[in-house]
Amino acid sequence: MTATLLPAEARAPEPPRASAGRRPGRRRVRYALTVLAFMLPSAIPLTAFVLVPMVSAAWVSLQEWNLLAPPTFVGFDNYAKLLNDPNTGAIFLHTLTYIVGYLPLVYIGGLALALALNTRLRGRSVLRGIYFLPVITSWIVVALVWRWLLNPSTGVVNTVLGWFGVAGPGWWTDPAWAMPSIIIASAWKDLGFVMVILLAGLQSIDPELLDAARVDGAGWWRRLFSVVLPLLSPSTFFVIVISLINGFQVFDQVYAMTGGGPGGATQVVVQQIYDLTFRYGAAGEASALSWLLFAVVLAVTVVQIVGQKRWVTYG
Amino acid sequence: MKRLTIAVGIVAVGAIALAGCSAASGEDDGSPVTITYTNFISNGGNEENLQKIVDAFEEENPDIRVEVTTLPYGDYFTALQTDLAAGTQSDVFDIEYANYAEFQANGVLAPITVSDPSVYRQSVLEAYQTDGTQYALPSSFSDVVLYYNKDLFDAAGLEYPSADWTWADEKAAAEALTDESAGVWGDHQPVSFYEYYKALAQNGGEFLNADRTAVAFNTPEGIEAAKWLVEKSGTVMPTIEQGQGTPDFDTNLFKEGKLAMLHTGIWVFGAVADVPFEWDIAVEPGNVRQASAVFSNAVGVSANSKNIEAAGKWAEFLTSSDTMIDVRLDSGWELPPISDEGKLAVYLEKGAPANRQAVFDSLDGIALPPVAQKGQSEMQDIMTEELVEAQAGRKTVEEALASAEERINAVIGG
Numbered sequence: 001m002t003a004t005l006l007p008a009e010a011r012a013p014e015p016p017r018a019s020a021g022r023r024p025g026r027r028r029v030r031y032a033l034t035v036l037a038f039m040l041p042s043a044i045p046l047t048a049f050v051l052v053p054m055v056s057a058a059w060v061s062l063q064e065w066n067l068l069a070p071p072t073f074v075g076f077d078n079y080a081k082l083l084n085d086p087n088t089g090a091i092f093l094h095t096l097t098y099i100v101g102y103l104p105l106v107y108i109g110g111l112a113l114a115l116a117l118n119t120r121l122r123g124r125s126v127l128r129g130i131y132f133l134p135v136i137t138s139w140i141v142v143a144l145v146w147r148w149l150l151n152p153s154t155g156v157v158n159t160v161l162g163w164f165g166v167a168g169p170g171w172w173t174d175p176a177w178a179m180p181s182i183i184i185a186s187a188w189k190d191l192g193f194v195m196v197i198l199l200a201g202l203q204s205i206d207p208e209l210l211d212a213a214r215v216d217g218a219g220w221w222r223r224l225f226s227v228v229l230p231l232l233s234p235s236t237f238f239v240i241v242i243s244l245i246n247g248f249q250v251f252d253q254v255y256a257m258t259g260g261g262p263g264g265a266t267q268v269v270v271q272q273i274y275d276l277t278f279r280y281g282a283a284g285e286a287s288a289l290s291w292l293l294f295a296v297v298l299a300v301t302v303v304q305i306v307g308q309k310r311w312v313t314y315g
Numbered sequence: 316m317k318r319l320t321i322a323v324g325i326v327a328v329g330a331i332a333l334a335g336c337s338a339a340s341g342e343d344d345g346s347p348v349t350i351t352y353t354n355f356i357s358n359g360g361n362e363e364n365l366q367k368i369v370d371a372f373e374e375e376n377p378d379i380r381v382e383v384t385t386l387p388y389g390d391y392f393t394a395l396q397t398d399l400a401a402g403t404q405s406d407v408f409d410i411e412y413a414n415y416a417e418f419q420a421n422g423v424l425a426p427i428t429v430s431d432p433s434v435y436r437q438s439v440l441e442a443y444q445t446d447g448t449q450y451a452l453p454s455s456f457s458d459v460v461l462y463y464n465k466d467l468f469d470a471a472g473l474e475y476p477s478a479d480w481t482w483a484d485e486k487a488a489a490e491a492l493t494d495e496s497a498g499v500w501g502d503h504q505p506v507s508f509y510e511y512y513k514a515l516a517q518n519g520g521e522f523l524n525a526d527r528t529a530v531a532f533n534t535p536e537g538i539e540a541a542k543w544l545v546e547k548s549g550t551v552m553p554t555i556e557q558g559q560g561t562p563d564f565d566t567n568l569f570k571e572g573k574l575a576m577l578h579t580g581i582w583v584f585g586a587v588a589d590v591p592f593e594w595d596i597a598v599e600p601g602n603v604r605q606a607s608a609v610f611s612n613a614v615g616v617s618a619n620s621k622n623i624e625a626a627g628k629w630a631e632f633l634t635s636s637d638t639m640i641d642v643r644l645d646s647g648w649e650l651p652p653i654s655d656e657g658k659l660a661v662y663l664e665k666g667a668p669a670n671r672q673a674v675f676d677s678l679d680g681i682a683l684p685p686v687a688q689k690g691q692s693e694m695q696d697i698m699t700e701e702l703v704e705a706q707a708g709r710k711t712v713e714e715a716l717a718s719a720e721e722r723i724n725a726v727i728g729g
Contacts, residue, residue, distance in 0.1 A: 067400035068421035152556035173555045175709065262555075263704050278393045280693045281417075283400070 054294075061288040066281030078288035087272075088289075092296070094179065095268045099247035101183040107239060109187060110194025115224075117195070118202045128199070132192035139189070143256030146185035147172065172258050175265035182253050182266060189253075194239050201235030202228070233312040241304055248297045269293050347377065348625045351405035352633075353384045353398075355391040356454060356612050360585065361648045371638035372629060379625045399423055404617050406626040407633075412611045413684045415443055415451055417691055424450040424615040427627050434635040439652040442683075443613050451613040452634040455649035458677045459513070459608040461485075461600065462569060462577040462668075465593035467492055467499065476576070478676060480600035482517075482543055485576065489551035492575035501551035503565045504578040506544050506706045508698040509608065509684070514540040516606035516682035517599075523685045528728055533720040541712045543602070545705045555707060569594075580610065581674055584647050588667060596668045598677050607677035608684075611652065650674070690726035697722045 061078055065071035082088045113131055117124045134142060149156050150171035158168030169177040205228065213223045229236070251270035254260060260267040260275070269289065276286035357365035362385055369381045384405065386394055391409070398404040410418055418424055427449045432440060435453065443451040463476050473488055489501030504510055511532075512522045520536035523529070532540075553559040553568075566583055568574040570590050578599065587594065599607050614633060616626045633639060634652065643651045644661050653659070663671045687694050698719055705715035 065400075066421065067396045068418065068423055151558075153558055170556050173707070261700070261703075262707065263700060263709065278396060279696070280690065281396070 057287040057290050060283055061291055063284045065283040067277070067283055068281065071284065074284065078285045079292070081285060082288055082292060088292075090264075091267050091269050091272045094266060095248060095250065097179055098183060098186075098250050098268060099244060101180065102186050102247055102250075103240070103243055105183065105187040106190050106194050106243060107236070109191045110239070111198055113191060113195040114198035114202055115228075118199060128195070131195055134189045135192040135196075137189070139252035140256050142185060142189050143253050146181070146188075147257050150181050150185075173262055175263050178258050178262060178266045182250075182257055185257065186250070186253055190243070194243075197235050197239050198232065201232045205231045230313050234314055237304075237308050237312045241301060244300060244304070245297055248293060248300070347380050348622050349380045349382055350407060350620075350622050350626050350629055351382045351384065352407040352614075352629065353386065353395070353405040354409045354614075355386055355388045356409055356649075357383075358385050358387050361646065364642045364646050364648055367642050368633060368636070368639050371636065372632045375632070376625075376628065379628065381629055402619065406617055406620040406622055407614050407630050408617065409454070410451055410613050410615050412442055412613065413686060413695075414691060415613065415615075416445075416686045417689075418615065419445050419450045423618050425618045425620065425623050425627075426450060427452060427616055427630060429631060431635070434653055434655070436652050436654045439611055442611060451615040452630050453611050453613045453652035454634045455643065456609060456611040456652050457581050457649045458610070458674060458681070459578060459580045459599060460596040460673055460677060461598070462579060462583070462587070462594060462596050464569065464572060464575050465595060466572070467575040467592075475595065476597040476600070478598040478605075478673070480597070482600055482602045485600045486551075489547070489576060493551045499573050499575065500553055500568065501574075502547055502576045502578075503552050503559070503568065503574055504544060504547060505560070505565070506548065506699075506702045508695040508702075510544055510578070511541065511698060511702060512685050513599075513606055513608045513682045514543050514602075517601035517604060518543070519603040523687065523727075527686065527688050529724050530720050530727075533716045538712055538716060539602075541702060541705065541716055545702060545712055548706045555703070560703070580608075582649060584668070594668060595670050596673050597670065598673045601680070605680040606682040607680060609678065609681045610684075612649075687727040690723075693726045694723050697726070 060071070062073060062075060063071035064074045064077070117128055117131075121127070150158075152158060152168065152170045152173050155168075155171070157171075161168040171181045172178045209227055209231070210223055213227050218226065249270055250268050251274070254266050254268050254271050255274065258266045260271045270293070273286045273289050273293075276282040276289065354365065365383065365385070369383060373380060392414070395404065395408060395410075404423075410424075429435075429440075429449055429452070432449075436456075439453040439456055440449070443449060443453060461476055465475065468475055468488075471492055473491060476485070476488070485502065492501035493499065515522055515532055515537055518536045518540040520534060520540060521531045524531045531537075548554050548559060553564075558564045565574065565577055565579060566586055569577045570587055572590070572592050581596075598605060614630045616623055616630055620626050640651045640653060640658055643649065644659070644665070647662075647665060650659070650662070659675075662674075665671065701710070701715040701719035701722075704710040704718075705712045710718070
């Protein structure tokens with residue numbers, strides 16, 4: 001959204017120039033107070049639930065704290081421990097595996113849906129609603145439903161596969177299939193979200209451009225790759241930034257579907273943060289890992305924002 | 316990140332709120348004192364039984380009121396830890412033997428003065444003493460026995476399990492009773508830390524070394540014990556793919572009449588009471604010796620409670636009063652940790668299973684959970700994880716135990 005916000009900010013009314021009024025100082029103060037009043041409703045919860053916890057997590061990350069006894073200061077020991085622990089690499093790798101599997105699936109699926117529902121299909125508004133339903137459904141419910149669908153012995157998926165003579169995999173009981181199970185469930189749930197964003201982008205494309213391309217003899221695929229996708233790039237950029245940030249923070253579905261198993265095969269970063277804090281009494285190490293994750297997400301997001309100039313076109 | 320920071324934020328906000336409140340509240344004379352009690356022991360069917368004990372206590376102590384919060388076992392210790400971190404824990408709260416040592420060592424438990432220690436079963440009471448001081452009071456104990464479906468044994472013409480059975484007898488019966496085409500399995504025993512330390516004891520092994528800083532199970536006895544559990548899977552017991560390991564899977568299979576033998580705790584008596592077939596229990600078979608898992612719950616008084624005296628009174632009433640004994644024995648809600656065998660005699664006559672004597676006979680040879688100096692829950696998680704790796708065939712038993720040894724030593728080592 002950062003990208004689409006920028007032009008809007010540029011168009012925002014300029015503060016009244018000092019030279020225009022007779023009492024510049026007072027008007028400026030009034031302007032500042034007005035701005036502040038509008039910011040407060042989001043600034044207060046942001047401070048209470050994001051900024052204060054982040055700062056306290058930074059403080060906790062320098063302590064050894066099992067949540068029971070008073071914490072003891074250990075400096076950067078928790079960070080050193082994490083960086084030297086081969087397990088840290090493994091959990092980041094699992095998280096990356098998730099992102100690499102999830103992102104293309106959800107983007108291509110969401111794009112296909114958006115394209116299909118941007119036509120004059122009958123009942124498209126109902127369908128749009130239906131595809132959006134999983135987005136507003138609780139992750140716990142979705143995870144339990146998918147766990148049941150993918151049950152290796154009694155699940156619907158393996159039963160149907162069995163009709164065609166295919167022996168379905170062990171899904172969440174098999175380390176090789178557990179992450180794909182989570183990816184499939186996640187992509188299914190988030191398809192509607194991606195669809196809505198891309199649909200909005202598609203609808204802002206000037207139909208005349210598509211007509212012109214058609215007159216010039218461009219086929220459907222050609223129009224998709226040469227007209228639609230370039231003009232859709234701001235929406236695509238937004239989807240990728242948001243999905244990557246959410247992808248690094250994947251937790252609910254892992255916690256509810258596999259709990260990080262089997263054999264640690266789906267142990268992702270946030271699941272590890274949870275386990276360290278609430279199961280293994282290592283709140284300091286967990287806070288350090290939180291900050292490590294924050295640094296990685298920040299770096300990835302900055303790279304994307306810098307890199308967007310190369311491929312995002314603002315029509 | 317976001318979730319964790321929120322969690323820490325809540326803790327911080329809670330701490331601030333508590334700091335604000337504590338200045339205001341004080342002990343007024345005359346008006347009744349309210350103490351809070353958070354528990355998991357009554358969750359899932361015994362809430363009203365707990366209320367009966369609370370009512371009796373309040374009647375006897377009109378100046379004390381007890382406010383009860385009940386949480387499911389699965390969430391309980393996460394919630395308790397969060398409360399302890401924030402300082403918002405109840406005056407009295409449930410703990411269990413496996414984590415008593417850790418709570419005690421971290422100073423969250425207040426010493427309790429017991430007015431009549433002789434009421435308690437001494438061995439269970441002593442489990443909650445450190446350096447001669449009582450830091451928690453046992454509220455119940457229970458053990459794990461072998462359930463069996465008499466109808467299935469009759470149909471196969473086999474003799475019922477008895478107290479002198481060994482693993483070999485159990486294995487032979489399990490193999491004879493398994494009938495995959497009918498969907499009937501011979502045996503079920505979870506593949507987990509809890510079953511393993513017990514099987515290890517039954518095979519004459521030790522889980523931890525003497526100073527509890529390293530494991531001692533990677534031995535021929537330990538490997539044999541792990542194989543005993545792991546090799547049931549897919550032969551006489553369903554595999555993970557077939558559902559083994561999901562909650563209540565084993566009791567449901569037993570209730571459906573599709574499981575001949577089941578290793579589980581006496582807390583399932585109520586759940587299997589109404590099955591349409593005959594069943595009974597026996598002491599769990601051992602290998603070189605008999606060893607049954609004994610679990611004990613307890614209550615502790617918070618070290619920073621404002622009403623330690625009233626809280627201690629409630630803790631003692633909850634764990635030793637006659638009301639508690641009657642309520643527990645009447646409802647079959649685990650066993651009261653009392654010494655008077657005469658009072659416990661009622662329990663033997665309570666109906667199915669017929670061989671309730673096995674519950675007490677199991678106490679002749681017991682296996683207590685190994686308690687590490689630190690990293691208890693991580694140790695338990697690693698052990699279960701590695702055993703399941705072996706069960707799923709992704710590692711050999713030898714590889715799994717070697718890996719468990721290395722990983723656990725890194726966690727619990729001095």
